[in-house]
Amino acid sequence: EQFSHHDRIDLTTLLKPAPHQPKRVPQPGGRRLSRPRNVVSRQITEVVTKYVDRGDYELTYDDEQVMAMDRALGTHLCGAISRKQLPDTEALKAVTLSFSNSAIPGNGLGAFLNEPIHVLVEGGAQDGVAKCAKGGTISILKGLNHNGARLDGSVGKSFAYGAQAGTFIVQGNADTRACIRMSGADVIFGGEIERPLQDSLGSIGARANLKGYAFEYMTSGRALVLGDPGPWICAGMTGGTIYQRIQPEMNLTLEAIHARIAPGSTVDIFPLDETGVQDVKDTLNIYIQELELNHQAEAVDHLYRLLQRPQNNFVKIAPPQRVN
Numbered sequence: 001e002q003f004s005h006h007d008r009i010d011l012t013t014l015l016k017p018a019p020h021q022p023k024r025v026p027q028p029g030g031r032r033l034s035r036p037r038n039v040v041s042r043q044i045t046e047v048v049t050k051y052v053d054r055g056d057y058e059l060t061y062d063d064e065q066v067m068a069m070d071r072a073l074g075t076h077l078c079g080a081i082s083r084k085q086l087p088d089t090e091a092l093k094a095v096t097l098s099f100s101n102s103a104i105p106g107n108g109l110g111a112f113l114n115e116p117i118h119v120l121v122e123g124g125a126q127d128g129v130a131k132c133a134k135g136g137t138i139s140i141l142k143g144l145n146h147n148g149a150r151l152d153g154s155v156g157k158s159f160a161y162g163a164q165a166g167t168f169i170v171q172g173n174a175d176t177r178a179c180i181r182m183s184g185a186d187v188i189f190g191g192e193i194e195r196p197l198q199d200s201l202g203s204i205g206a207r208a209n210l211k212g213y214a215f216e217y218m219t220s221g222r223a224l225v226l227g228d229p230g231p232w233i234c235a236g237m238t239g240g241t242i243y244q245r246i247q248p249e250m251n252l253t254l255e256a257i258h259a260r261i262a263p264g265s266t267v268d269i270f271p272l273d274e275t276g277v278q279d280v281k282d283t284l285n286i287y288i289q290e291l292e293l294n295h296q297a298e299a300v301d302h303l304y305r306l307l308q309r310p311q312n313n314f315v316k317i318a319p320p321q322r323v324n
Contacts, residue, residue, distance in 0.1 A: 037069055041076040052086050058093040064101035072108035074119055102143035110138045127156035130168045139169040139290050160187050169290055173209045180216040188287045191227045197251035204231045224283040235262035242317040243280050266319050272311045280310040
């Protein structure tokens with residue numbers, strides 16, 4: 001009931017009770033049911049629990065039939081481990097979830113992930129990968145198509161949202177708001193520029209490897225970017241470090257990177273110091289090793305050249321250090 005300001009606004013329409021809806025006439029065959037979208041996530045926990053109960057503490061779960069409707073894979077298992085619902089939880093060494101055959105898991109892959117879970121996808125993934133993760137690893141790598149060519153390796157929106165720890169790799173591209181609110185994880189974006197940048201055409205995000213608003217409100221952690229970071233990066237970023245590749249031959253210059261930083265952001269671009277050189281070597285070596293283990297030796301040859309002199313190939317993007 002509206003009890004004031006009658007002379008300024010009339011809320012009668014908003015306050016009118018919704019009319020009673022008669023029960024629908026059932027269709028032939030009755031209510032339609034479908035497979036719950038988290039059924040595979042629960043099945044993974046059941047299978048892993050079965051073998052841990054038998055004394056197996058290092059496991060690899062492989063699934064070649066994962067689809068976009070299979071959401072939050074790994075999250076249920078991580079919750080069960082955290083609540084010690086598995087037998088001998090402390091003895092569990094590692095659980096690897098492998099989704100191959102050009103798999104594209106649904107939203108929330110590895111959300112709230114933690115050790116000792118590791119996720120490998122050969123294909124791609126949708127929104128919310130590694131959301132609020134506290135540990136573990138996720139690698140989204142290119143998958144093989146029917147012609148033997150490697151494709152995709154990309155992720156949807158909000159990759160590593162609020163991730164506090166862990167290592168997360170994307171071989172392809174990432175949609176908007178990658179690493180938003182990230183607060184401690186290591187992230188590697190392996191998507192690279194394929195043709196020289198043409199910023200004069202506008203719509204920078206449509207051609208970028210990260211599609212916009214990356215590293216928004218980031219407070220801690222490290223990110224390695226091998227391609228175009230996209231527009232409006234680092235808005236509200238107060239901590240952490242981004243190691244951004246520079247490629248003048250592809251028009252990815254310091255000027256282009258400056259143009260991609262969001263207006264009002266307090267970050268700046270710095271040359272690599274000794275710590276930065278070591279950070280780039282550490283994260284780039286992790287990426288190279290992951291590709292080699294995935295039998296992609298041809299994809300790492302040029303990356304070894306970047307390792308030789310990181311200070312010539314990367315810059316550091318971070319908020320200026322405060323002096324008290």
